[in-house]
Amino acid sequence: MGIPYLFSGESIFDPDFHPSSYGYRPGRSAHQAIDKASTFMRRYELEWVVDMDLSKCFDTLKHDFLLTQVRKRVADGSILNLIRLFLESGVMTDAGEENTEEGSPQGGVISPLLANIYLDFFDQWSMARGYRIVRYADDILIFASSQKGAERRLAAATHFLEEEMGLAVNREKTHITNLYEGVRYLGVVISRHHTRIQEKKVKAFKDKVRKLTRRNSGRPLGSTIYELNPVLRGFANYFRIANCTKVFRELMSWVRRRLRAIQLRLWKRSSRLHRRLRQLGFQGEFKHIKMSSWRSAKSPLAAMALQNKHFEEMNLFSLDKVQVAISVRQLAG
Numbered sequence: 001m002g003i004p005y006l007f008s009g010e011s012i013f014d015p016d017f018h019p020s021s022y023g024y025r026p027g028r029s030a031h032q033a034i035d036k037a038s039t040f041m042r043r044y045e046l047e048w049v050v051d052m053d054l055s056k057c058f059d060t061l062k063h064d065f066l067l068t069q070v071r072k073r074v075a076d077g078s079i080l081n082l083i084r085l086f087l088e089s090g091v092m093t094d095a096g097e098e099n100t101e102e103g104s105p106q107g108g109v110i111s112p113l114l115a116n117i118y119l120d121f122f123d124q125w126s127m128a129r130g131y132r133i134v135r136y137a138d139d140i141l142i143f144a145s146s147q148k149g150a151e152r153r154l155a156a157a158t159h160f161l162e163e164e165m166g167l168a169v170n171r172e173k174t175h176i177t178n179l180y181e182g183v184r185y186l187g188v189v190i191s192r193h194h195t196r197i198q199e200k201k202v203k204a205f206k207d208k209v210r211k212l213t214r215r216n217s218g219r220p221l222g223s224t225i226y227e228l229n230p231v232l233r234g235f236a237n238y239f240r241i242a243n244c245t246k247v248f249r250e251l252m253s254w255v256r257r258r259l260r261a262i263q264l265r266l267w268k269r270s271s272r273l274h275r276r277l278r279q280l281g282f283q284g285e286f287k288h289i290k291m292s293s294w295r296s297a298k299s300p301l302a303a304m305a306l307q308n309k310h311f312e313e314m315n316l317f318s319l320d321k322v323q324v325a326i327s328v329r330q331l332a333g
Helices: 030-042 063-071 077-087 111-128 147-164 199-212 221-239 245-267 270-279 300-305 308-313 328-332
Strands: 048-052 091-093 096-098 132-136 139-144 175-178 183-185 188-190 195-197
Touching: 030 132, 030 139, 030 183, 030 188, 030 328, 048 147, 048 183, 063 077, 063 111, 111 132, 111 147, 139 147, 139 183, 147 175, 175 183, 195 199, 199 221, 199 245, 221 245, 245 270, 245 300, 245 308, 270 300
Parallel strands: none
Antiparallel strands: 048 139, 048 175, 091 096, 132 139, 183 188, 188 195
């Protein structure tokens, strides 16, 4: 039995992991973690939440502690030595790559599983104490029915993570929140009745779109759409679990406006816009618009010349046609 088998998707460790651990495990996803967190808060009325933040978790895993956990399932000394050699091969620090007694090598193929083995010790401790938790890699939520209960869990978990496991809890970012304020987790905000997309995720999406839809790129519109589609599809596939009909509609309207701005600039002269409108049967008055202006991309003439149907025919992925508020069961199907 070698390392490739031990740390494959069918790892001998995985069956024993905590049921509420979702990161880097076969058949598990961030969507499932969000769904479990929502269930604890909404159905079980565990409306107070400890949002734990660990400082540089993957860089601070203690090798001896980790090997102790591995040794519970692996008795072969040669395998254990290989794992130790892997751990000691170097981690990235502020000073560059260094050999240390802690941390898992950045980008190592087995690093995520090693982190899960390490943090499962915390998961099992939580289970033994009757705590409801959800963990996705090092993103940990602990649930309670009251603020005082959350405070007790925060104190106990902080002590255990630091004193028993040698990890560092970031006290500036670790905090207690509740369902009424909205619990931010894995890119969404879970509130009493809805799950919405975090504002910073919308901003990051728009930043990506802006880079791909610069008006001065000079590229054909079809090429831009080809590069844009994976970004649109990826955003939709992840966030369709949220209640985001309005957000998707507004974002798609903005995307189409950016594409209209590109095409207007490519046409350069308003006469080409007018020709397009005549081809579509427009009989009204032609107004001169500045073809390089962002404002012009919102004009009725631009919208008429470059209708939504036009972009569909160019195979633009449409966010506003995506079914949202999808359950995890529907996603799996």
